[in-house]
Structure formats: C-alpha cells, structure tokens
Amino acid sequence: MKRFKVIKDFLSCLKENDIAIFAGEDLSKEAYEYDREGNFYVLDSPGVASSIALGIAMNTKKRVFIFSGDGECLMELGAYAQAAVSRCKNIFCVILDNDSYQAAGGSPTIFRSVTSMTGVLFNFGFLFQNYTKHFTGRTPIKIMTQKIGSLVGPAAILIEVDKGYKKDLKEIDLSKKEIKDRIIKFIGNEELGTSLFVPPYSLDHFDVNLDGGMV
Amino acid sequence: MTAKGFWEYLCEKLNYRFFAGVPCKELKPLYDSMSTKFMHYIPAVKENVALGLVSGSFLAGHKAAVLMNFDRLYNTLDWIKSFNIRYHIPVLIIAYDSENDEKIRKALAAYKIPSRIAKNMITDLKYITNKIEKEEIPGVLILRKGVLDE
Numbered sequence: 001m002k003r004f005k006v007i008k009d010f011l012s013c014l015k016e017n018d019i020a021i022f023a024g025e026d027l028s029k030e031a032y033e034y035d036r037e038g039n040f041y042v043l044d045s046p047g048v049a050s051s052i053a054l055g056i057a058m059n060t061k062k063r064v065f066i067f068s069g070d071g072e073c074l075m076e077l078g079a080y081a082q083a084a085v086s087r088c089k090n091i092f093c094v095i096l097d098n099d100s101y102q103a104a105g106g107s108p109t110i111f112r113s114v115t116s117m118t119g120v121l122f123n124f125g126f127l128f129q130n131y132t133k134h135f136t137g138r139t140p141i142k143i144m145t146q147k148i149g150s151l152v153g154p155a156a157i158l159i160e161v162d163k164g165y166k167k168d169l170k171e172i173d174l175s176k177k178e179i180k181d182r183i184i185k186f187i188g189n190e191e192l193g194t195s196l197f198v199p200p201y202s203l204d205h206f207d208v209n210l211d212g213g214m215v
Numbered sequence: 216m217t218a219k220g221f222w223e224y225l226c227e228k229l230n231y232r233f234f235a236g237v238p239c240k241e242l243k244p245l246y247d248s249m250s251t252k253f254m255h256y257i258p259a260v261k262e263n264v265a266l267g268l269v270s271g272s273f274l275a276g277h278k279a280a281v282l283m284n285f286d287r288l289y290n291t292l293d294w295i296k297s298f299n300i301r302y303h304i305p306v307l308i309i310a311y312d313s314e315n316d317e318k319i320r321k322a323l324a325a326y327k328i329p330s331r332i333a334k335n336m337i338t339d340l341k342y343i344t345n346k347i348e349k350e351e352i353p354g355v356l357i358l359r360k361g362v363l364d365e
Contacts, residue, residue: 048264048267051271052267058271059276082264184276
C-alpha cells in the first residue's frame, strides 16, 4: 500500500486531541496533505523526532503518535528503547517500513533482515502491533479507529508500505517557528483534553499511572 | 554555591523542572544532589536523545535543561542547529568543561549559540536563561572545576 494512503487512513483514525509527529521531509510533506492542528513536522533533523515525541508524551496527557520510517527507527534504536522503558501510556511509535532509506535515494535498510524486529521492540518493552494487514486488507476505518483508540502505550505499530513517495507534493508553507507555535498552542489547549484509553479497572490510578511513567 | 543550591535556584526560582542528560563523571555532584521533590530527571541513552526529550518538554510547556559533558556537546551541534535553532526552541544546556576546550567554544560562536562560563552562578544562570528565553534559542552554561562548592 502507498505510504501516503496509510498516513491518510491512520490520521483519519486519530482523535481531535491526538498529537502526530512526523520524522523527515518526505514523510512530513505527505502528511501535510492531510494537515491538522495537532501535526508537528520535524523536517531536517534525522533521529531526533522520536525523542521529541517522548519528551512531549512525558509532559502531557494527550496521546502522542510518532511516525517514522524503518531507517529512522534503526538509526535511533536507543531512543526507541528509551520510549519503551519510559512506561508512558501515551506514546505510540508508528514505523512505516518501506525497506529503504527513501530520502537518501531508496538504498535498502537492514530492517527486514533483522531476525526478529518484532522481538527487539517487544523486548524493549513495547506493546507490539503489526497493522500491515489491517491497512492493506481494508479493515473498515471505523474498526481501525476503535482499535487505535483503545491502544495503551508504550506501543510500537509496524506497517509495511510500498517504496516510493507521492509525486508533486506541495511544499509546507508554514515556517518552522509557525509549526512550533502551533503545536505549543495545541498541546496547551486543555479544553481538548486527552483521548487516552483508560481501562475501567485503573480509573482510580489514572493520574498516578501517568506520572509513574517518569523515571 | 552548592550543587543542592544550584538545583533549588534553577528549579524553584527559574522554574526549570524537567531535565535529561547523559552521565558525566565531573557532573557527579549535581547528579548526587538531585531531588525528586521538585524536578524530573531522565537518564538518556545519548546526548541527542536528551536534547530531544527536553525539546519535547519545552513544546509541552515546561522549561527544561540538558546535562552533558562539554566534549560531547560537539557531537550534538548538528541537531542543535537543525532543530533547536531553526525551530526557535530554547533549551538550557549545562555542560562541564574539564579541559578549557576552545574548539567547542569557537563552534558555539560560529553557530551563534550563546554560552556563559559560570563564575558567579546566580548571575550567570540568570543571564543565560534570560537570553535563551528572550531570543528563543538554546544556550550553554559552562561549568568548570571549583564553581560548585564541595
């Protein structure tokens, strides 16, 4: 499935108050086609987006989804380990695996050659989900919205996508300062609240569990 | 100023509450005197991860600082330039310089990242935090031997 289609469908499953962070220029441009106030684009700092997402997740109750490629994930496995051990219930790492460094001309990555990347992420401490079949098998968006809505982090979501990216993407016409100011305003908007799924049995410990994510 | 006094001033007077860093032998007095009463500290796996964590904290509305060795700061300059400077994200970087490293100070100047060698801790902390918050850029407080009381 095309990556931009996955991004479009995934974003339509998110709730109004969810934060979505995109790592890299191509991924950001594809996501910008479906721009929303809660989107944050990290355009040219490879390897730092996942840490930024975790820093936000540790300081808000809103759910934070970080979208990155398999190359970015490999480059920053330490940051993924950091996210997994944080025990933050509101961090979700979405890995869009196209088996290549798309931004660098499509050279292959070793992501699919690792004996079990599932095992690596699971053993870091992530709840691991492979949503490839859901997005390519046309699971209805309504069902996907329910599935994603009930996720509890830290979770790693793998989706295998086709190589290549959408042509003729428009430039992001927001300045970096505007992108920053917009996300600060969005995170600070307490009226939006959180859509973090809370199982009924842990309602009493809601705040405690979130703060407990801190080391 | 003692290490404990340093934290109390930075956290309670200047309202910095979220910290991340990578261990540095020379910063041990600061690590030993951290208090979970008024601060959160995240031991990061790498300097750029620490930088990302505190940048995220700033985006979520909390002032934040990184602790690292001055030598390692050199490795993070690309990230500071490509993210913190371009996106106008002010984070305080507290770095220990054991070797009076002019090369890094020159690199900081080239990137237009303000730095201040701590001599009078309160004055210098106020100066660097005011500067980074006003100009929305990252800045470095450089600690050297003897600046914190044993």
